[in-house]
Amino acid sequence: xxxxxxxxxxxxxxSPAENAALExxxxxxxxxxxxxxxxRQGQLRQFYRDMVLxxxxxxxxxxxxxxxxxxxxxxxxxxxxxxxVGLMAALRPTDYLYTNYxxxxxAIMRGIxxxxxMAELYGRVDGVSKGWGGSMHMFDxxxxxxxxxxxxxxxxxxxxxxxxxIDYRGGDEVVMCTLGDGTTAIGxxxxxxxxxxxxxxPIVFVIINNGLGMGTTVAKSSAEPDLYKRGAAYRMESARVxxxxxxxxxxxxxxxxxxxxxxxxxxxxVVTERLRGHSVVDPAKYRSAExxxxxxxxxxxxxxxxxxxxxxxxxxxxxxxxxxxxxxxVNAAADFAANSPHPEVSTLFDYTYATPVPxxxxxxPGEPLFPPLPLPADAAGASAGVPVPGVTA
Amino acid sequence: xxxxxxxxxxxxxxxxxxxxxxSVFLMGEEIGVFEGSYKITAGLLKEFGEKRVRxxxxxxxxxxxxxxxxxMLGLRPVVEMMTINFSMLALDxxxxxxxxxxxxxxxxxxxxxVIRTPGGGGQQLGATHSxxxxxxxxxxxGMKVVAPSTPADAKALLLAAIRDDDPVLFLENLALYNTKGxxxxxxxxxxxGRAAITRPGQDLTLIGYSRMAHVAAEVAASLAESDGLDxxxxxxxxxxxxxxxxxxxxxxxxxxxxxxxxxxxxxxIGAEVAASISDGAFDYxxxxxxxxxxxxxxxxxxxxxxxxxxxxxxxxxxAIRQTLAAVGHRAVGRAPLATSAPASQP
Numbered sequence: 001x002x003x004x005x006x007x008x009x010x011x012x013x014x015s016p017a018e019n020a021a022l023e024x025x026x027x028x029x030x031x032x033x034x035x036x037x038x039x040r041q042g043q044l045r046q047f048y049r050d051m052v053l054x055x056x057x058x059x060x061x062x063x064x065x066x067x068x069x070x071x072x073x074x075x076x077x078x079x080x081x082x083x084x085v086g087l088m089a090a091l092r093p094t095d096y097l098y099t100n101y102x103x104x105x106x107a108i109m110r111g112i113x114x115x116x117x118m119a120e121l122y123g124r125v126d127g128v129s130k131g132w133g134g135s136m137h138m139f140d141x142x143x144x145x146x147x148x149x150x151x152x153x154x155x156x157x158x159x160x161x162x163x164x165x166i167d168y169r170g171g172d173e174v175v176m177c178t179l180g181d182g183t184t185a186i187g188x189x190x191x192x193x194x195x196x197x198x199x200x201x202p203i204v205f206v207i208i209n210n211g212l213g214m215g216t217t218v219a220k221s222s223a224e225p226d227l228y229k230r231g232a233a234y235r236m237e238s239a240r241v242x243x244x245x246x247x248x249x250x251x252x253x254x255x256x257x258x259x260x261x262x263x264x265x266x267x268x269x270v271v272t273e274r275l276r277g278h279s280v281v282d283p284a285k286y287r288s289a290e291x292x293x294x295x296x297x298x299x300x301x302x303x304x305x306x307x308x309x310x311x312x313x314x315x316x317x318x319x320x321x322x323x324x325x326x327x328x329x330v331n332a333a334a335d336f337a338a339n340s341p342h343p344e345v346s347t348l349f350d351y352t353y354a355t356p357v358p359x360x361x362x363x364x365p366g367e368p369l370f371p372p373l374p375l376p377a378d379a380a381g382a383s384a385g386v387p388v389p390g391v392t393a
Numbered sequence: 394x395x396x397x398x399x400x401x402x403x404x405x406x407x408x409x410x411x412x413x414x415x416s417v418f419l420m421g422e423e424i425g426v427f428e429g430s431y432k433i434t435a436g437l438l439k440e441f442g443e444k445r446v447r448x449x450x451x452x453x454x455x456x457x458x459x460x461x462x463x464x465m466l467g468l469r470p471v472v473e474m475m476t477i478n479f480s481m482l483a484l485d486x487x488x489x490x491x492x493x494x495x496x497x498x499x500x501x502x503x504x505x506x507v508i509r510t511p512g513g514g515g516q517q518l519g520a521t522h523s524x525x526x527x528x529x530x531x532x533x534x535g536m537k538v539v540a541p542s543t544p545a546d547a548k549a550l551l552l553a554a555i556r557d558d559d560p561v562l563f564l565e566n567l568a569l570y571n572t573k574g575x576x577x578x579x580x581x582x583x584x585x586g587r588a589a590i591t592r593p594g595q596d597l598t599l600i601g602y603s604r605m606a607h608v609a610a611e612v613a614a615s616l617a618e619s620d621g622l623d624x625x626x627x628x629x630x631x632x633x634x635x636x637x638x639x640x641x642x643x644x645x646x647x648x649x650x651x652x653x654x655x656x657x658x659x660x661x662i663g664a665e666v667a668a669s670i671s672d673g674a675f676d677y678x679x680x681x682x683x684x685x686x687x688x689x690x691x692x693x694x695x696x697x698x699x700x701x702x703x704x705x706x707x708x709x710x711x712a713i714r715q716t717l718a719a720v721g722h723r724a725v726g727r728a729p730l731a732t733s734a735p736a737s738q739p
Binding site for chain 2: 133137158162353369370
């Protein structure tokens with residue numbers, strides 16, 4: 001079901017530079033695992049429903065943004081629903097997720113109530129980050145979403161350190177760290193993968209390759225456009241998967257996570273599409289007419305839905321029921337967000353420091369550092385409070 | 394009390410904290426097998442093993458960030474940046490992440506991280522290895538920055554930094570490592586955010602931190618001997634938070650201030666101190682606040698040029714004499730202010 005464009009980007013290249021680890025990687029990309037054997041149909045329906053939830057949530061966020069209910073930047077997961085759902089389904093609740101600023105769908109699929117995700121977008125106290133983070137900085141310690149991060153590449157060293165902490169304590173959790181295709185060009189990518197491999201840390205780096213870093217193509221930003229091959233530089237096992245197929249993503253992620261849990265970090269490239277602009281306000285005029293036309297006919301939800309209907313897993317009634325249920329969830333999230341209070345200004349200084357210290361500044365912009373000195377009594381009627389040498393009152 | 398070097402105080406404190414708390418571990422370049430570029434971590438790899446004394450690749454951004462991530466999960470990493478110059482490779486992780494994580498996520502994650510790093514010039518290391526850029530970190534809310542000038546403070550502030558749940562930049566100085574002083578035997582942490590009056594006096598307030606607080610103490614002692622001057626020395630100790638109250642109450646008493654810093658003057662730490670004095674002690678000043686800082690050049694290698702660029706004891710003494718001369722000059726025409734104003738103000 002991969003499109004020509006994604007096939008072109010996902011086709012494994014025979015490269016003489018490939019090392020043994022990579023060859024074995026390609027060889028190991030076998031048939032479906034039995035991870036979904038139990039209630040396979042139920043899981044497929046769940047995948048579809050979750051993809052629809054991410055889609056409708058993001059569409060609602062876009063609407064709220066244009067209505068000025070959401071501020072700042074707003075990056076959506078539109079087109080990446082299969083990737084988000086497949087990846088998140090493969091994590092245990094005790095595993096950790098670090099991600100970037102395009103993370104609303106990840107937050108929801110980690111199990112966070114969509115109401116709290118939407119409330120964060122609205123900047124309200126019931127938001128996942130209490131209104132301090134916004135679209136780019138969602139965090140929930142209970143669901144082990146250890147942050148969306150707004151600086152490209154910023155999450156990679158942090159995620160590596162979280163994996164170090166797990167290893168230090170001898171735990172069996174895994175860290176998943178997602179990043180965009182553009183992030184593979186930043187120094188933190190190299191430093192983090194190198195450290196993770198050197199120290200055998202339980203971490204999966206997942207490149208969400210939607211083909212564009214803002215408006216710059218992978219071909220223009222990476223000298224090795226087959227991004228998964230970057231793993232070879234660190235002798236790190238790696239693979240590429242079609243990000244329009246939630247089942248394939250889930251299987252690839254499960255294998256990557258299993259590998260990482262055994263102390264071998266893993267690099268997974270998920271090839272997908274960004275159906276809209278970089279953020280809500282980006283009209284994506286850099287895209288060619290052909291690309292725009294192609295994307296009109298490519299939609300992971302429609303494609304997955306059609307497949308499930310052909311396989312008689314879903315029918316039109318079931319799809320309609322899913323849409324209705326999801327609309328209820330999304331509407332409830334928007335209502336909840338709109339009714340959640342704004343944070344009180346009195347809480348402005350609550351989160352500068354975790355350990356209180358003396359002389360921590362709590363000064364609002366218009367306030368002086370020190371209270372003005374009282375005027376001397378004998379100068380109360382004068383324009384200045386300070387005696388001027390040579391002038392008698 | 395035990396007399397020891399600043400280096401020994403740091404080493405012993407790291408070791409004691411590692412013995413006290415299993416979650417304390419060390420990371421950095423050449424801290425293990427090589428025992429540290431300045432030997433602060435000598436012997437610790439042998440005692441604690443590779444898990445807790447972790448040699449890193451040359452990847453400041455990567456290992457600083459890894460320490461932050463480990464701290465988010467509750468470990469207490471103490472990172473050694475070989476010199477503060479190299480910490481600029483990790484600015485994104487320290488400023489955009491360590492300093493932001495607690496606030497940006499609404500208080501859900503703490504970052505109990507210490508970054509130890511020496512600043513300082515005077516070793517003929519040239520432009521890129523002789524900087525004092527603690528200002529970068531002291532500028533940022535969410536960071537704590539401490540700068541001990543004595544072995545006793547090296548211990549007490551390191552104890553405080555390791556036990557604190559926020560990211561602390563712990564500024565050391567190449568010129569201080571071999572200095573000696575009394576160090577208390579008990580493990581009482583200092584309070585981050587408090588300056589110390591290390592020498593009380595009446596004539597002028599001399600303010601410094603790190604190496605320049607050490608210089609300030611020496612100069613004050615020397616001028617007491619030679620000129621009978623009674624200079625009060627304020628050691629800032631903490632650059633963020635900055636203890637303005639201590640600075641201001643001292644200047645309201647002495648009516649004059651000279652600020653010493655090893656960084657560049659324009660926009661430097663001293664500028665903030667001088668501005669704070671203007672805000673809180675304007676009516677008490679009998680002379681303009683003077684700053685003694687490094688010459689505003691990339692540090693040259695050649696010794697005479699380097700020496701000229703760094704603030705010296707003579708530079709400090711000259712600034713004190715000029716300030717006191719100005720006090721004498723101005724006091725002639727406005728004697729009532731200097732004597733009456735402090736009495737009427739708290």
